[in-house]
Amino acid sequence: MAREQFQTLTEPMYYILLSLMEECCGVDIMEKVETISAGRVKVGPGTLYAMLSKFEENHIIVKTAEIGRRKSYVITDLGKEMVEKEYKRLRIMAEDGERYFRKKDLI
Known part of the structure; x- marks a missing residue:
């Protein structure tokens, strides 16, 4: 189910998951x-x-600590796989665009 719902990631989703390669809490995630x-x-x-x-519901991240209202999270193996897949997709798109623009002498 997670793969269908998160077939591609929005920019905020992508950067949130990148931020969670190391355990951190919400405020730290926003800063990262x-x-x-x-x-x-x-x-x-x-x-x-x-x-x-x-x-969290889709097992892409896991809560690692909860102290009062402060909750910390880290990315799971599934989440890492999703970020890597998205990274590769974005690279391919950028490479395709670069080839196209160079062919048309636009860059």
């Missing part, structure tokens, strides 16, 4: 997304916590 994307992508709390819930 902004850092990894060089400030291009920002994730607000509403989006983040909705995604974390969906990812």
Whole structure:
């Protein structure tokens, strides 16, 4: 089911999962997304916590700790597989675009 629902990842989804290659909590995830994307992508709390819930339900991430309201998560093997698949898909798309634009002398 997770594979169908997450056939391709949105930018926020992709960066959230990248952030979770190391265990961290929600606030840290938001900061890491902004850092990894060089400030291009920002994730607000509403989006983040909705995604974390969906990812957890689909075994893409796992909660590792809960202290008060602070919850920490880390990506699972399934999540890593999804990020790698998305990375490869994006690279192929970029390479296809580069070939096309070079052929048309647009870049």
